[in-house]
Amino acid sequence: MSDDYFFNVKRKRPEELFESVLDYYTNETLSMYAKSKSIMRTQRKITLRALEILELKKNHFLILDAGCGPGFVSIYLDELGHKTIALDIISGFLKFYDIKDLNPILADMCFPPFQPSMFDAIISISALQWIYKDSNLKKKDLVLISLFKSFYTILKPKGKVVIQFYPKNKTVLDNIGDIIAKNTNFNGNFIIDNPNSPKKRKIYLLLKKE
Ligand SMILES: C[S@@+](CC[C@H](N)C(=O)[O-])C[C@H]1O[C@@H](n2cnc3c(N)ncnc32)[C@H](O)[C@@H]1O
Incomplete structure (x- = not known):
């Protein structure tokens, strides 16, 4: 991403x-999301791209799906042969489909209840914008610091994280980059697909634990 790249989403997001x-995500919105075949197809495409970015050398890795929702990503990872743990903060999502084989965990991904060095990889699709959104700046920084520090801790050495999300503008990317650089030993970068198309643009953050 070049330094002069800029974007700003005008439309208000949820x-x-x-x-x-x-x-x-009340019962109605939750159920609309979980039943949507077009969202499922989109999330599967994003997952495939996230796996490409992760460059995992083989299957059978243990992957955390952080902010799993109804499990579109976890179910796909499972179909591809990865062992997956699905985590979300909303119990209704975890119960919508029968995903008990995916070890669903009800928790806040900023405070994940796992042992250190447990996962080969962490994938988080379309969730980080909810964590970033907090209007209280100080609290937002604290939860983001906790999120990235926790991800660092629960990853195995050489483990990787890929996060796809919907930031509002370039400043959000800069803030997140600063927080990671100041508080963790991750190496990483943003990857922007279709940077000049507001509709097709997809933003990924890749982090590597050395
Ligand atoms: C747009 S949905 C995406 C769900 C799923 N990743 C997918 O691709 O279909 C956003 C999800 O992030 C979850 N989420 C938001 N903040 C969270 C947090 N702090 N901890 C865990 N999950 C969170 C929400 O509950 C919701 O399921």
Whole structure:
């Protein structure tokens, strides 16, 4: 990403309109999301691209799906032969489909309840914007610091993280980059697919534990 790359999403996103993710995903919105075949197809495409970015050398890795929702990503990872643990903060999502083989865990991904050096990789699809959204700046920094420090701790050495999300503008990327650089030993970079198409643009953050 060159230094002069810039974008700014004008349309208000749900995370700007709702105080908390728990307020947005009520029974109705949750069920609409979970039943949507087109969202499922999109999330599977994003997962495939995330795996390409991770460059995992073989299957059978243990992967954490952080912010798994109804499990579109976890189910796909499982089909591809990876051992997956699905984590979300909303219990209704974890119960929507029968994903008990995917070890669903009800928890906040900023405080993941796992032992150090447990995962080969962490994938988080379309969730980070909810964590970034917090309007109280100080609290936002604290939860993001906790998120990235925790991810660093629970990854095995040489483990990798890929996060796809919907930032509002380039400043968000700069802030997140600063927080990671100041608080963890991750190496990483942003990867932007279709950078000049607001509709097709997809933003990924790749982090590597050396
Ligand atoms: C747009 S959905 C994406 C779900 C899933 N990753 C997918 O690709 O279909 C965003 C998800 O992030 C979850 N989420 C948001 N903040 C979270 C947090 N702090 N901890 C765990 N999950 C969180 C929400 O509950 C919701 O399931």
